[in-house]
Amino acid sequence: MEALSRMISALVLNGRVSGYSIGPIGGGSMNISHLFFVDDSLFFCEANRNQVQVLKALLLCFEASSGLKVNLDKSKMVPVRSVQNLRQLANTLECKMASLPMTYLGLPLGAASRAASIWDIVIEKVERCLAGWKRMNLSKGERITLIKNTLSNLPTIANAKDISVEEVRVIAGGQIQWNINFSWAANDWEMDSIEALLSLLYSLQNKN
Structure with a gap:
């Protein structure tokens, strides 16, 4: 190419x-x-x-x-x-x-980015990815390694570059939730990476 x-x-x-x-x-x-x-x-x-x-x-x-x-x-x-x-x-x-508007590579293109409805397809893709993670049979060590590699990159993608993991992690009902605000509007070609990141983060359970 x-x-x-x-x-x-x-x-x-x-x-x-x-x-x-x-x-x-x-x-x-x-x-x-x-x-x-x-x-x-x-x-x-x-x-x-x-x-x-x-x-x-x-x-x-x-x-x-x-x-x-x-x-x-x-x-x-x-x-x-x-x-x-x-x-x-x-x-x-x-x-x-x-x-326009249309769907390109599985994502909305040409629609108003602030319209909540256009992100339904993105949410569905993330949910399917999360379901796949639940079916994965990773050992605790393998899961911890993946989590550490992902968490080490949080300062570069968060809205505040000096933010800590503790500031974006919320524990509710024994489950870990993540409050991440990206510093840019995601491009189409970045969605797979973002899906993988969210899938990895939400696959972690609070087991001390």
Whole structure:
């Protein structure tokens, strides 16, 4: 995927694909043209036929040179705001159409992050992960080792970097609960790590 990343970056540098600019106008902005998640990819361009044709040519070139299959039929074109010629652009790329908000890689995308309902799917995934931990047959020593490794990282992910374990741990009814406030809004690609962290913490029982 490094080769594909370099190819799309070259197109942006030469002005053939614009990407998507985020940040304050006039300084400090960042241009994002693509994001890769294992075998899944996101590409950003303007809603015009020329850029879509360039993107398609890039993907076909990458397919021919790498031997990897680019399945455009399973790809989706997702507009940001209103795009009048979306169907025409999708036909050019020979892909399907979708719209925001949507679910991407099992997580909500494009919805208001403060809406409680959009996090239901995240909660369900964490609950399933917790259920899996309950079925795991780890020895006490193995469980303690995992817990120690995780707890050692709490200062770097907590909202206050000098926070102690005691400040985020609550014992109620013989059960340990964790009150962790992350210092950033989690990204899609971080959710698996966060699920693993929460699963590990809530698998610990208060046994002195």
